[in-house]
Amino acid sequence: MEMLSQRQVTFFLLVCFSAILVNDAADTSTSCPEVGCLGQPVNITCDMTGVYKTVGFSRPDTIEVITCLANDKCYINDDNYEIVFRSPEKHILRIKKFSKKDIGMWNCRDGTDPLLKTCHMDGYDVKQSPTPTTSGCISLNKDGFRPSTLCRGFEEDPNVNITIWVANLPYTFTYDQYKQNDVVTLSNIPEGGDIECRVTGPASLCYTASKPYKNKICPAPGPTPPSRWLYVSICFAVLLVLVPVGLVVDWVCFRPRDKGATHFEKVKLYSRNAYTTTEEYI
Known part of the structure; x- marks a missing residue:
């Protein structure tokens, strides 16, 4: 058998070493x-x-x-x-x-x-989740709202978007929109429900829950009860009307005919004499 050349031996060793690796x-x-x-x-x-x-x-x-x-x-x-x-x-x-x-x-x-x-x-960074701006109920009006008036805690983080849920309807803002305090108009003013302040985006995973993160929407205002002075004014006006009317009614309905304002009664007096009758007007 012929001896292997040096080149063939080197190639064979490289193949074996590669197989081992x-x-x-x-x-x-x-x-x-x-x-x-x-x-x-x-x-x-x-x-x-x-x-x-x-x-x-x-x-x-x-x-x-x-x-x-x-x-x-x-x-x-x-x-x-x-x-x-x-x-x-x-x-x-x-x-x-x-x-x-x-x-x-x-x-x-x-x-x-x-x-x-x-x-x-x-x-x-780890941050606290945003919270409503007030501990009491939040009032809404037909002019809409600005995000900073409903939620706080977003200003320092450009790595998240802001989502405010108003009665289960989401309104999402970017960091710049929140900083500019854009106005959101509402087609219908909810008469109840919650306002929730949320963040979305990768950095929101590092926000820890803080309570409360939502708040109640104030109920629609009812009619304003009348004040005490209104009652006094109404009573005074009624008196001003009823008193003159009463005087006029009394003068028209109960005045004797042709006797003026003084009322006289005709009284028939009988004398002790059975055969004599005396009539006198008092």
Whole structure:
């Protein structure tokens, strides 16, 4: 048998070495939430398929914060990170307190395999959810409303949109519209229901619930009760009408004919004499 040339031997060794590397490598996939809230814990998951010797988690500044050996322990390179779950197919990294240096692209990878899939996280401050502007019921009128007159707590955050629910009807504002205090007109004034102040958008995930986040709409005002002076005026007016009318009625209906205003009665007197009759007018 002919001896193999040096070139053939080199090629054969390269093929064998490549086969070893392929069999020893793992495919990795990194997944994480789209938003991390600053100061709050966040989990990042690494899914692996294949054979691997090491798995490392790298944050956006390319620093590998944790390195885990297959079937062995993990080495923590930063105390703000820890492994909370581990199996041959999955590792879960926990960021104890999400910070600005954790914003960006994360990846986990086998020591010999190139990146398969990465994930990206944005970061926002934790804030209190918006609240109505008053603790009592809120009055609405036909001229409409301005968002700042119904809800407070939006001015400092351009990363969210504002949604105000008025009796189950949503009205959404951008940050700029809220700052400009645009007027919203209402086709119908609700006579009841709630006003709710909400935020939407990625940063809204970092808003914590605060009570109350909604308030009642004041009922439609009823007729104003008349004042005491109105009653007095009505009584006085009635007296001014009834007194003259009463005098006129008395003068017309009860005055004796041809006797003026004084009333006399004709009285027939009988004398003691049975045969004599005396008539006298008193």
